[in-house]
Amino acid sequence: MPKVGQKPIRRAALVSATIGEIGRTGSLDVTVGQIAKTAGMSTALAHSYFESKDALFLAAMRHILGEFGISVRRRLKKADTPEQRLAAIVDASFGQDQFQDHIVSAWLVFYVEAQRAPEAARLLRIYGARLHSNLVHELRQIVPLKSAANIARGTAAMIDGVYVRGAPKGGNPNYKETGHLVKEYLDVMIAYANENNGK
Numbered sequence: 001m002p003k004v005g006q007k008p009i010r011r012a013a014l015v016s017a018t019i020g021e022i023g024r025t026g027s028l029d030v031t032v033g034q035i036a037k038t039a040g041m042s043t044a045l046a047h048s049y050f051e052s053k054d055a056l057f058l059a060a061m062r063h064i065l066g067e068f069g070i071s072v073r074r075r076l077k078k079a080d081t082p083e084q085r086l087a088a089i090v091d092a093s094f095g096q097d098q099f100q101d102h103i104v105s106a107w108l109v110f111y112v113e114a115q116r117a118p119e120a121a122r123l124l125r126i127y128g129a130r131l132h133s134n135l136v137h138e139l140r141q142i143v144p145l146k147s148a149a150n151i152a153r154g155t156a157a158m159i160d161g162v163y164v165r166g167a168p169k170g171g172n173p174n175y176k177e178t179g180h181l182v183k184e185y186l187d188v189m190i191a192y193a194n195e196n197n198g199k
Contacts, residue, residue, distance in 0.1 A: 011049050011059070013039040018060040022109055023102020028057060058119055061110050064103060065127055071095050072134070082138040086186055089134055093159045094179040107163050131156050139190070147193035154189065158182050 017039035021030040032053050036046035050056045075088035092098070113120040132152050139148035162178050 007049070010039070010041065010045070013041070014046055014049060014056060015060050015063050018056045019064070019102055019106050022057070022060070023100075023105040026105050026108075028053065028109055028113065032056065054117060054119075057109070057113065058123065060106060061120070061123060064098075064106055065123070068092065068098060069130075071097060082141040085138045086135065087183055089131075089138075090155075090159075090179050090182045090186070094162070094182075104163055111160075111164075128156065131159075143190055143193040144197065147189075151186065151189045151193065155182060155186060158185060 014035060017035045021035050021038055022028065024030075030053070032046050032050075033043040035053075035056060036043045039046065046056075050059065071092040072089060075092050076085055079085040079088045097103075110120065110124065114124040115121070132149075135152035135155055136148045139151055143151065159182065162182075
């Protein structure tokens with residue numbers, strides 16, 4: 001019988017190992033056995049916690065998304081104005097905790113998996129909807145609603161694009177410089193929207 005409290009510890013170890021193995025290979029071309037070995041347990045024990053590699057990967061992405069959400073909320077608490085809150089969302093997207101090679105690899109695999117796996121697609125839609133909602137909530141306070149939605153879509157596309165460009169090993173751009181580029185885009189688009197009154 002495992003000790004009380006071992007289940008969450010082992011699940012967390014498997015999730016961490018999954019992210020690490022995806023980062024190492026840059027794909028889902030790994031086995032549950034490899035993940036289990038990295039986590040320091042048997043394949044059979046790993047299967048007792050997760051029924052498949054897909055289930056392991058989804059748990060890993062939920063963990064990454066959860067960490068991202070915590071980072072966003074922590075930064076938003078320190079922001080007072082819509083502009084500061086927009087900057088907080090951008091900073092969270094390119095924080096050092098998210099912009100690590102193995103995390104970037106996991107994101108890229110996530111985008112690919114969403115093309116074939118309904119549950120991954122659902123999870124990606126949830127992430128996209130939350131990001132869009134957070135951006136629009138702040139933008140609509142400073143630009144017309146139609147412009148807010150368009151600017152939010154452009155900002156999300158820039159964020160996603162940075163991860164795609166950072167996919168090759170050693171190709172990650174400097175997260176601070178990248179964050180500045182996205183903020184500059186926001187500044188320009190906000191000014192344009194207000195000058196043209198959303199037309």
